[in-house]
Amino acid sequence: MWKKSRTLGGGMIPLLAAAIAGSFWLLLDPGSTLAFLVWLAAVLLTLAWEGRPRLRWALGAVLLLVVLPMAGMANSFLLELTVQIGIYAAMALGLNVVVGLAGLLDLGYAAFFAVGAYTWAIFGSAQAAAFLGGTFPLPGGYFYLFLFIAVITTALVGVLIGLPALRLRGDYLAIVTLAMGEVVRVLANNLDHPINITNGPQGITPIARPPIGWFSDLLGSVGLVLPAYIWYPLFFYLLVLLLIGLITLVNVRLSDSPLGRAWVAIREDEVAARAMGIPLLRTKLMAFATGAAFSGTMGVVFAAKQLFVSPESFTLVQSILILTMVILGGMGSIRGAIVGAALVTVLNLQVLKSLSEYLNVLRQSGAVLDLGFWRYDLSALPTQLEPAKYERLVFGVILVAMMIWRPEGLLPSRRASLELHQGE
């Protein structure tokens, strides 16, 4: 009944090969983009693989908890990159609840990320003193508390935005959420007067980081003496892994709960859902608030990691990017959201950039391509060719291709894959 061939039921050998090759390569040459991509492919394959749960967990743990941190010692950019992937993955998981499960097209999702980020940015910097007086920033230890406070504030904002917006359906909901997302960004941009709450377009900096003395002590006590510059990247890396684990757990529990089924029911048929006794607005609000809360927590992490937030980070493009991740991975699919986030982020931050750099190297080499009948001076390569300059085109092409050949996403949810491949 299930189509095993569409998932990765077999495939243990390629998986192990990728894992071993990627790990050794990455450890030997931590600066190599290709090595990182092979490592990442191994992680994603582990996630997608459907056999032998114990082996899968062990493999995932080695790849994520041993190989990457070790490679990260040599090249802390790797930690930076994976934290970025993780933040996006968590947000994709949140948006997956809203769009994938409940079928509510939210084009302003970055707004919740912004609310979370500003929640900590304002109180974790001197900014709060500008309108509250008193002594700010709060000590960095409050960071941990704010991870939870952000859950509450963003869920509230989700309800506030949802109350008017969720009375609409389909395209109208998409348009209103898009507008609401922009409203939040514009508010952040303009709330520097008459009362200075967000410091306007300059943004807020410096933002307190959590004290991690306990973390380096912990590392020391298990015999890991690491240089100080690696503590924070490693701490954020592990924190993000932990949060993704938690968020995934909540997601899994939710999608098999009465509430999760109610979300799917609303997506499938609103009238029938109402006839089953599902309160429409309340259930939709729950989806909005849940998605918002995930995003908000990651906003706090983002603010602390970047030490700086400004309205620039929360544009419509961000919302679209996260939506792309969900669609690429497969709407309603938990593993899909993570895979989609990883692929889009890596493409965005790593692959396109590397290709552009490679093009630059070619240009500066001054080499001349000579085919006898045709000569081309590589230093004349136009800068317009740099892939980083047309990343949106690349994403557009990927999305169109997905819609044609694999509309259910890379790792479809069980429900969607059945629906879209009935004829086969």
Added chain:
Amino acid sequence: MSCLVLADVQAGYGPITVLRGLSLRVEPGEVVTLIGANGAGKSTTLRTASLLLPAKAGRIEFLGETITRCKPHQAVAMGMAHVPEGRRVFPQMTVAENILTGGYLVRRRAVLRTRQDQVLSLFPRLGERLNQQAATLSGGEQQMLAIARALMQDPQLILMDEPSMGLAPVVARQIFSVIAALKGQGKTILLVEQNASLALATADRGYVLQAGSILFEGAAADLAGNQQVREAYLGV
């Protein structure tokens, strides 16, 4: 105390009024059918009774309480189940998930499980297809699923909209034998049906609906024998 009372109800869609002062009553344990031509307002009556469509005027009473201004989920919580027209099962969900969603307001797992067993004993065919996706069921199976889903609430009243629609005659008779079984269990049912002869054979009482109000009512046997009804709706 009547199970369901509609008193002088008006309802419609936007500027269009469909129900023009409709009154009817369903007593506990009764199977009542609404017959009438296309566009007479049969489905609208059910949608208004289950509050999916807010009434513009008039009063709706369920189990002695006025619920005219309530929300549909409140009516469901009080024990009203609606099997909507066209079945409307959740296509991407499995049969089991559909059934569980029908019990959305039932919070206790143990109760859910016993209800599920009861419902499946009524529809053994669904029990064989629990993990199958609802969209892949046949029309008759989907109709059974739609009824099964509604029964999960252990309702006081079941509103059924065109259960035989688009089904082969054999399958339609199967569905009606289930309705007869439910009647045997003492369930109260308000049934809308195109196939008036099947409906009148199962029901205790019937209302004939024309242009949004009741033309006349009577015992099902009397209506089946009534010359006017026979000509207009039974095709005899």
